[in-house]
Amino acid sequence: MEEEKIERSLYAVRDQIHVDQTLKEKLRKKYVRKQKTRRWNNPWIYGLLAASILIALFFGNFRGEEVMVVKADSLNISNAISFFDIGSGEIDAYTIQNGSLFVSIKQKGIYEITEDGFHLVADVTAESLRFSENGKILLFSNEGGIYSLDLKTKKRVTIAAKASNANYSHPEWKNGEEIFVAKQSGSKTKIVAIHLKTKKETSITDGSAPAYSKEENKLAFNRGGNIMVRDLKNGKESIIDQGKEPAVSMDGLYITYIKETSGFEDVWIADIDLDSKKKVTANPAGMDVPTKGMYSYHMPQWDSGRHTVFVLKQQEGFPMKVMQISLSEKEMGPEITVEQYLQALINRDDDYAKTLMETPPEFLTISNPHQIGYRIIKSEKSQNTATVQAEVQWSYTANPYYQISNYEFALVKKNGHYRINEVNEISNRQIIETQNEVRSIERDQSETLFSMGDIPKEYMTAVNIRISSLAEIPGTGNIVFSLQEYDLGDRNSSVQLLVFDLKTKSFSLLGKLSYPGKDMTIEQLSVDSSGRYVAVDAFPGLERPSVFIYDLEAKSQLAVFEQAHSKFWQDGRLMFRKLQDNGEILYEYNPKTNQISGY
Secondary structure (H helix, E strand, C coil): CHHHHHHHHHHHHHHCCCCCHHHHHHHHHHHHHHHHHCCCCCCHHHHCCCCCCCCCCCCCCCCCCCCCCCCHHHCEEEEEEEEEEECCCCEEEEEEECCEEEEEECCCEEEEEECCEEEEEECCCCCEEEECCCCCEEEEEECCEEEEEECCCCCEEEEECCECCEEEEEEEECCCCEEEEEEEECCEEEEEEEECCCCCEEEEEECEEEEEECCCCEEEEEECCEEEEEECCCCCEEEEEECEEEEECCCCCEEEEEEEECCEEEEEEEECCCCCEEECCCCCECCCCCCCECEEEEEEEECCCCCEEEEEEEECCCCEEEEEEEEECCCCCHHHHHHHHHHHHHCCCHHHHHHCECCCCCCCCCCCCEEEEEEEEEEEECCCEEEEEEEEEEECCCCCEEEEEEEEEEEEEECCEEEEEEEEEEEEEEEEEECCEEEEEECCEEEEEEEHHHCCHHHCCCCCEEEEEEEECCCCCCEEEEEEECCCCCCCCCEEEEEEECCCCEEEEEEEECECCECEEEEEEEECCCCCEEEEEEEECCCCCEEEEEECCCCEEEEEECCEEEEEEECCEEEEEEEECCEEEEEEEECCCCEEECC
16 A cells, blocks of 8 residues: 555656657657668667656856857857747747847736746737837837837837727837837738837838848848848848748848748748848658648747847647757857757757757657766767767656666768767666665676665654665765655655765765655756766655755755756756746756856
8 A cells, every 4th residue: 555655646746747648659650660760779869859847948048159240151050949938828929138038928918037037027918029229118019009118117108009090010129219110001011110209100111020230221021921121221122032020130140030941930040131041940840740840930039249049939739939049150069069969859859959960860759767967978070070978867757767878979070060970879877776775787787786774774764765766976876865755644754865875885864855744755866967966856745846956065955946847967057947827947056156047
């Protein structure tokens, strides 16, 4: 009975983890049919794409790059990560200004997303959002009208009201005194300039979705399914490409837009002077309709001061994501290629992961075991090839299982870009608890590290107690693990965190976790690459998870993040997501400074 109860508790935890079984079965069937033709020699590659929880993450703060005057087709994708999910409600509009993200959520309002979560800016929704150059005024459209909002005073001003014969949309700043908007009258849509004080309208051209380049004094817009550019100095108009929803970079040099080709939508960038263009996403085929792309894209925008494109990415049946695409003139070397490939797989950004492969396989989505970390070991490269060795750490939800695997990635360089061509497993070691013993298993060789009977009685706080999760501390071979009480009857269970020293065969207490009135269940443990810090994911009362951070050296607790879930450690910082009423946001925590930073 006791084992049945703890199993029910563990499965209750797992039930909170979304797994699309229909999609899983479709992927499995496709993989089985084509397995023999693949060059990917180990099943680990499919597990790398395992996403136990639908998460959108962004790795670290946005870091600005020096502005580069290069052609669009010379810019390389240095990162393409979805960092923000809307879990409740739909995004009607969004804008980014100096690293601040503002979103309009349908039927809820306009919110600013900060390190503290969602903050209501206005209780009105918007169909488009634009910041003034000084970042103090927010320009937005709503139900056919154009309005401005002073972020400090919250004063709202009507610029152009909806009329019986006119609807206004897509406001765009020209300067502090004038804006561009799309004005629809009947079946015709034209772009007009509106003076903010006099409200005088001046017709510019036929079209919609204006996007202005102040530096070039040019206006990009839609007309007849094409992206157009109008030189406002002489009135000359040119076609950039087929597409919709243009946005101009802050330096005025580039345009990003959405273009559909044979049923597949993708994000493109082009020079505003028409010299070159380039596709910057790789939309995979849909599962049910392979003749159409898996994703649809909406509202591309540029961040201020950086060559970074943001776009809404939507997959049917899944939350809307805000995706960030960083562009750089610099070549992505083999180590960075593998690192970003692993990051994309952790976050289930399959479309970006596929752009880093020479011949991508069809992935098999599983829940467990799942990857919780990685480390680049070394790399070698010649003229057009390279090899990279990486260590990957795995865990199994709410079970005493930990795996360390080393892989060798073979890469080829074509057209100036490295692509992963083949992956081979070099070694594999598992640390598991079975039959009351913690064992290390490698190449069919099993070594007992310690048994439940070795644990000092002072830590055995109940008759019903088990090891619920564990992890190896890098560089030491020591084991950090959780002792889970269960089925205690009239009192709630708690968890003790212990460290086993491999050399001295001794145990020490790291901490104790309990929650008033609720049972405590551990989901997983993950240790940073230095071996100094451990993140503990716990479910108090099988509710939304919390993350506890401990200093393994000082044997002290550093931080607690409620309604949060850790993802993995990167460069000594923990990437974790925080659950909000309106969605999920990525944060990073630096245990050395005890500081949290947002996207």
